[in-house]
Amino acid sequence: MADMGRLVPAVTRALDVLELFLESEGPLSAPDVTRRLQLPRTTVHELLTTLAARSYLAPVPEQPGRYRLGVRTHQLGSRYAEQLDLAAEGQQVAREVAETCDETVHVAILEDTDVIYIAKVDSTHAVRMVSAAGRRLPAHCTSVGKMLLAALPEAELDARLEGRELPAMTPDSITDPAALRAALAEIRARGTAVEHRESNPDVSCVAAPVRDGTGRVVAALSISVPMIRWSGERESELAELAQKGAGDLSVRLGHRGAW
Known part of the structure; x- marks a missing residue:
């Protein structure tokens, strides 16, 4: 033990x-x-x-x-229940997205400066991303993580990043805070996040935000593709599909506004 x-x-x-x-x-x-x-x-x-x-x-x-x-215990309990619902609904939507594109689909949440994968459906291809639900990775190295960091209010983002090092997982990982902030600004403008070999040298991913009934971004949905199947055209197709999947999951969580 x-x-x-x-x-x-x-x-x-x-x-x-x-x-x-x-x-x-x-x-x-x-x-x-x-x-x-x-x-x-x-x-x-x-x-x-x-x-x-x-x-x-x-x-x-x-x-x-x-x-x-006190009220804080209620908030914790509500957050726990929300994440249980999010994981169950996320698994269902991830399955639907994976059936459409036959690539690996994840749903992840942000915890401090890490992401935790709460749902995952594998591709049926022989060559595919190897990962697992429950895995924790540095947020700045992943498309889901960058999407979730980009959704934070500026003050909260500053508090989470202050004094933190940005460890590299691959030679392409972002390790410079200024470069990360620039990437997050682009993600906010675009509405999706892309990762090119930043957490795995053989994989690229695209992610979109998942919102709850209040409009708050509570998770992100990503599609991961081995580099042998990645292209600019494929990236555009999967970005659109990730947005649709994230939007579907948002609706399941009670969101009624724009994705």
């Missing part, structure tokens, strides 16, 4: 506190938490104060000294 690393006691205690509320039918007080977890009163007070300050817990106005789960 792989070494999982050391557990952080303070984080473990904070999670123990939150999980008490999963078992409780109503609000809990500091003495309740102290008794159930057998922790020092001072520690419990600090944990409750911190969790409330971050909106993971909320004081109950009509019951002074008692707490209930």
Whole structure:
């Protein structure tokens, strides 16, 4: 079994506190938490104060000294449910797109400065991209990742990239921050992202944005093609197909505006 690393006691205690509320039918007080977890009163007070300050817990106005789960836990739960729906719907749409073009199709989400592939359907060709759902890659090296970075508000993009190195996966990977920002500006103007041998020296990809019911970009759909089947004409065809697939997935997620 792989070494999982050391557990952080303070984080473990904070999670123990939150999980008490999963078992409780109503609000809990500091003495309740102290008794159930057998922790020092001072520690419990600090944990409750911190969790409330971050909106993971909320004081109950009509019951002074008692707490209930806060809005942040609801947001996390909603995001988890959204991603489960996104993965299921993404797999279905990826299958439909793959049946049309017979190339490998991915759906991915952004996590910090990485992408995580949540759905994938393979090409039936003998020569095809080898990958897997659940795989994580640097966003700047992939078409889906660049599409998702391009969709971020400027301030959020700055925060994610500040002080970060851009590691290369191939000789064609973008490693210069200024070059990445220029590429993202082009992607915003064009509406699709292209990757030429930036994560795999034998593969090019094209990606389009997936939006939810609020219009927010929550994922990207890409089509990956070995270089032996890639051309300018093929790129245009697949860009159009990626946009259609991403648009179909957006509709499934409740989006009703322009893709």
